[in-house]
Amino acid sequence: MPATIPILDLGPLLEGRPGALEALGAELRRAFTEVGFYFVRNHGVPQPLIDAAFDAAARYHAQPLEAKLAMPFNEHNQGYLPMRGNTTRMNAVDGIKKPNMNEAVFFKRELPLDHPDVLAGKRFRAVNQWPANLPGFRETALEYAGAMEKLGKTLVPIYAAALGLPHDWFDDKFREPMFTLRMTHYPQQEPTSAEDEWGLAPHADTSFMTILAQNKVPGLSIRLPDGTWIDAPALEGCFLVNGGMMLRRWTNQLFLATPHRVTNRSGQERYAIPFFMDCSYDAVMAPIPTCVSKTNPARFQPFTYLDFMSEYSGANYGERGRSAAGVELQGA
Numbered sequence: 001m002p003a004t005i006p007i008l009d010l011g012p013l014l015e016g017r018p019g020a021l022e023a024l025g026a027e028l029r030r031a032f033t034e035v036g037f038y039f040v041r042n043h044g045v046p047q048p049l050i051d052a053a054f055d056a057a058a059r060y061h062a063q064p065l066e067a068k069l070a071m072p073f074n075e076h077n078q079g080y081l082p083m084r085g086n087t088t089r090m091n092a093v094d095g096i097k098k099p100n101m102n103e104a105v106f107f108k109r110e111l112p113l114d115h116p117d118v119l120a121g122k123r124f125r126a127v128n129q130w131p132a133n134l135p136g137f138r139e140t141a142l143e144y145a146g147a148m149e150k151l152g153k154t155l156v157p158i159y160a161a162a163l164g165l166p167h168d169w170f171d172d173k174f175r176e177p178m179f180t181l182r183m184t185h186y187p188q189q190e191p192t193s194a195e196d197e198w199g200l201a202p203h204a205d206t207s208f209m210t211i212l213a214q215n216k217v218p219g220l221s222i223r224l225p226d227g228t229w230i231d232a233p234a235l236e237g238c239f240l241v242n243g244g245m246m247l248r249r250w251t252n253q254l255f256l257a258t259p260h261r262v263t264n265r266s267g268q269e270r271y272a273i274p275f276f277m278d279c280s281y282d283a284v285m286a287p288i289p290t291c292v293s294k295t296n297p298a299r300f301q302p303f304t305y306l307d308f309m310s311e312y313s314g315a316n317y318g319e320r321g322r323s324a325a326g327v328e329l330q331g332a
């Protein structure tokens, strides 16, 4: 159903054609008020780098379990979350009871050990954990994250255009975006497994923007505002982009944070690499002026990434003691 999810062609923008940003802005506004997802094509990210990232994800998850558990998921949302290690609770779309059938590893921006935020122990500003015996893995992951960050920064002015803001309106808020690179492995689920056993249960992301590399193995579906679920098709050469709860809140609920879910009954192993991007650590998200009116007054107090993520993962974190394994972390 490729017609349902709009496709934005970045070619004219990357070539610097006049009017490209306004045209894309109008398309993005429609995408985020009607669907909550869009594809980007002609995005400029080389296919060999995307292939290398998928290869790295498969190599990571093929390691012995002990090697993966040696870099345990921590309070900064970095590290390895084992299979069935989490249940979608905080942003569950329906009552979700079964743990997710995936394993995932999470990385954030690479910070040096002597970075002031690391030394100060700021939450979500810690050093990454890397696998000890996977030559080239770290380099590939960082190169891919760098390409995603560049693409994300290219997309941000389109959001400004879509919202009727000056094109540089977001620039100072995205000077050093927060991001999380997630490499997920969805094992094959038995065709006979329970219908409510999900690879990843229905959820909305937390992020401002999620850029998902196109998967060769299908399994993702999204819930349109009218309640119908449609498959997100694999479009060659495209990324699939969606918005999460922070985008929705910042836009005073103008833009959608569309629920989506994954199931893998394809008979093959499935890997996915979402890149969740947010504004800088210290940027304040106050209701965007063009999204507030007499009929739609501001619906929330200004907040930061830390405020949102602490509120989001804090409750379950406390419940489960030192383990964060009970928290589902889309957009972490």
Ligand SMILES: O=C(O)CCC(=O)C(=O)O
Residues within 6 Å of the ligand: 182, 184, 200, 205, 212, 215, 219, 220, 260, 261, 262, 271, 272, 274, 330, 331
């Ligand atoms: O696996 C996918 O295609 C999507 C993954 C996803 O929604 C997430 O990690 O938040």
Ligand SMILES: [Fe+2]
Residues within 6 Å of the ligand: 203, 204, 205, 260, 330, 331
């Ligand atoms: Fe998601």
